[in-house]
Amino acid sequence: xxxxxxxxxxxxxxAKPRSYLGIGALTLLVLLILFAMKADGKxxxxxxxxxxxxxxxxNGNILNGNLIAFIILQMLIVHIPLLVxxxxxxxxxxxxxxxxxxxxxxxxxxxxxxxxxxxxxxxVYTFILTLWLGFLALIVGKWMFGTGDLIVLxxxxxxxxxxxxxxxxxxxSFGVAYLALLTISTLSICLSAFAENSIGPIxxxxxxxxxxxxxxxxxxxxxxxxxxTTHMASWRSFFEDPVPWTTIRNSVSILVIHNIVLVLIAxxxxxxxxxxx
Amino acid sequence: MENTEIIKxxxxxxxxxxxxxxxxxxxxxxxxxxxxFLGPNGAGKSTTIRCMLSLIKPDNGQIQLFGKDxxxxxxxxxxxxxxxxxxxxxxxxxxxxxxxxxxARISGKDVSKREIAEMLDFVGLNGRNRDKVGGFSHGMKxxxxxxxxxLHQPDLIVLDEPTTGLDPQGIVEIRNLILRLKSEQNKTVxxxxxxxxxxxxxxxxxxxxxxxxxxxxxxxxxxxxxQEMVVQLEVNDMEKTINVLNIRFxxxxxxxxxxxxIEVNIEKQLVPSLNQTLVQEGVEVHAMEPKRKLEDFFMKxxxx
Numbered sequence: 406x407x408x409x410x411x412x413x414x415x416x417x418x419x420a421k422p423r424s425y426l427g428i429g430a431l432t433l434l435v436l437l438i439l440f441a442m443k444a445d446g447k448x449x450x451x452x453x454x455x456x457x458x459x460x461x462x463x464n465g466n467i468l469n470g471n472l473i474a475f476i477i478l479q480m481l482i483v484h485i486p487l488l489v490x491x492x493x494x495x496x497x498x499x500x501x502x503x504x505x506x507x508x509x510x511x512x513x514x515x516x517x518x519x520x521x522x523x524x525x526x527x528x529v530y531t532f533i534l535t536l537w538l539g540f541l542a543l544i545v546g547k548w549m550f551g552t553g554d555l556i557v558l559x560x561x562x563x564x565x566x567x568x569x570x571x572x573x574x575x576x577x578s579f580g581v582a583y584l585a586l587l588t589i590s591t592l593s594i595c596l597s598a599f600a601e602n603s604i605g606p607i608x609x610x611x612x613x614x615x616x617x618x619x620x621x622x623x624x625x626x627x628x629x630x631x632x633x634t635t636h637m638a639s640w641r642s643f644f645e646d647p648v649p650w651t652t653i654r655n656s657v658s659i660l661v662i663h664n665i666v667l668v669l670i671a672x673x674x675x676x677x678x679x680x681x682x
Numbered sequence: 683m684e685n686t687e688i689i690k691x692x693x694x695x696x697x698x699x700x701x702x703x704x705x706x707x708x709x710x711x712x713x714x715x716x717x718x719f720l721g722p723n724g725a726g727k728s729t730t731i732r733c734m735l736s737l738i739k740p741d742n743g744q745i746q747l748f749g750k751d752x753x754x755x756x757x758x759x760x761x762x763x764x765x766x767x768x769x770x771x772x773x774x775x776x777x778x779x780x781x782x783x784x785x786a787r788i789s790g791k792d793v794s795k796r797e798i799a800e801m802l803d804f805v806g807l808n809g810r811n812r813d814k815v816g817g818f819s820h821g822m823k824x825x826x827x828x829x830x831x832x833l834h835q836p837d838l839i840v841l842d843e844p845t846t847g848l849d850p851q852g853i854v855e856i857r858n859l860i861l862r863l864k865s866e867q868n869k870t871v872x873x874x875x876x877x878x879x880x881x882x883x884x885x886x887x888x889x890x891x892x893x894x895x896x897x898x899x900x901x902x903x904x905x906x907x908x909q910e911m912v913v914q915l916e917v918n919d920m921e922k923t924i925n926v927l928n929i930r931f932x933x934x935x936x937x938x939x940x941x942x943x944i945e946v947n948i949e950k951q952l953v954p955s956l957n958q959t960l961v962q963e964g965v966e967v968h969a970m971e972p973k974r975k976l977e978d979f980f981m982k983x984x985x986x
Contacts, residue, residue: 409787416784420775504771508830511735511765513757513790679698680737 407518414526427488435541470547471555477542486589493527494593494606501601527590535583557644578640585637595671633663686713694743703729705894718881718888719874726894761790764836770827774816789834805829820847842874882976911950916969
């Protein structure tokens with residue numbers, strides 16, 4: 406029954422216009438960045454490297470597909486959660502608002518299976534969105550800008566990664582980025598189990614992300630390492646040299662724990678809920 | 683009529699915060715019954731039905747369907763139940779056949795595409811199979827709801843206000859459909875409705891619920907026959923008619939509607955005698971028709 410309902414969830418997601426809104430918006434944003442970089446990328450790079458030019462000389466194709474993919478990931482990691490929650494935040498509450506959750510809940514499928522099938526469908530949708538982002542950023546980026554070494558500016562200074570040392574880093578960083586986005590998806594589905602309309606969970610998800618992100622005051626220092634928002638940019642760690650594996654493992658653990666806890670909360674809430682819509 | 687109990691609800695209670703929606707509801711539905719579920723707005727009908735379908739968790743009481751406890755055998759029980767609660771809601775962005783396929787997939791039985799097409803044909807939606815439900819009228823959605831209810835061939839059908847918003851033709855169609863389900867397939871139907879005439883026409887048993895409590899339950903004919911009958915007479919001589927009633931039928935009460943029409947509350951077995959006596963006294967009886975019995979019965983029960 407879980408598989409059958411997961412298949413149902415895919416059919417619904419595929420038929421909903423808002424599912425394509427997310428993918429369409431992502432495509433548009435990435436293409437805009439790509440064309441902007443194509444038009445004025447060199448001056449952007451000069452502006453960034455200007456402070457190093459007295460001590461370093463830069464040769465070769467700095468503005469390449471690898472750098473473009475990094476810039477795109479960096480820029481869009483704030484926007485993609487909105488696109489994810491636009492679809493996943495609607496999965497339970499949208500059905501409550503439509504009345505179809507009532508129809509589903511009178512069928513011989515357990516409420517736990519209903520919620521789990523929605524989590525699986527949400528996870529697959531998020532994966533497709535991440536994959537599409539990877540394709541646009543890395544494949545289309547390389548096609549438009551060619552390839553080359555990657556120069557990354559982080560808190561420790563300038564890191565230069567050899568061209569042949571980059572692809573595995575992108576593979577793993579997309580994996581961690583996916584885990585971060587999956588946490589957003591899980592959070593919005595969890596909130597969706599509490600709501601009767603689809604706007605509430607979407608707005609609440611974004612509010613939680615913003616609130617957790619701006620809690621940059623010392624009072625919250627003790628809890629900040631445990632918030633998922635602190636680990637949303639962990640994908641960047643793969644572009645440090647050497648790679649801080651312990652930090653990454655810690656981030657992955659915290660994101661996985663968040664996912665498990667949020668799924669359990671949603672299952673508990675949905676099982677206890679009186680369906681009165 | 684077989685007396686196998688399909689539904690047994692005992693002392694059901696449900697609170698929403700401080701509001702007591704259902705206080706103490708008990709009733710039994712037998713196999714093959716078309717069971718009328720009556721009560722004024724806010725009586726607790728929908729809450730009771732939702733409890734029976736596991737949409738709402740009761741605070742107290744027991745619900746057994748097909749002889750099994752609903753809490754322990756939920757999925758097994760629900761695979762034998764088809765329902766429309768208040769109004770059928772569908773995925774507006776999907777076609778009629780895709781909507782049915784979605785609900786059929788989780789109904790516990792394998793339903794083929796051909797069966798879906800046949801069911802759409804059965805409820806009069808042939809040719810609209812691939813149209814999106816968003817463009818359907820209320821009546822069409824109601825028909826699709828019936829199709830969804832029957833698609834997995836359930837033994838028990840729960841219809842909560844199935845004729846709401848339907849035109850007269852739609853109401854007759856639903857009524858005929860319920861009667862066919864009972865006569866041809868011996869399905870058990872629970873019918874909650876505000877349309878008392880509907881219940882009177884098609885139900886064999888009923889329960890009346892008021893203020894969260896079941897007031898009376900039983901065979902529709904027996905319950906109604908036990909009451910006095912109200913007949914409306916159209917006569918040419920009102921004065922003589924009133925005299926006859928006062929002198930010869932002291933147990934009857936009456937209410938004059940106008941110069942020619944009078945409503946008489948009288949025991950059923952005295953009706954032929956009343957007619958005969960009026961004619962013998964030279965009163966021309968132009969019409970004699972029973973008033974809606976259930977309506978009066980219902981009002982009496984609720985007001986008491």
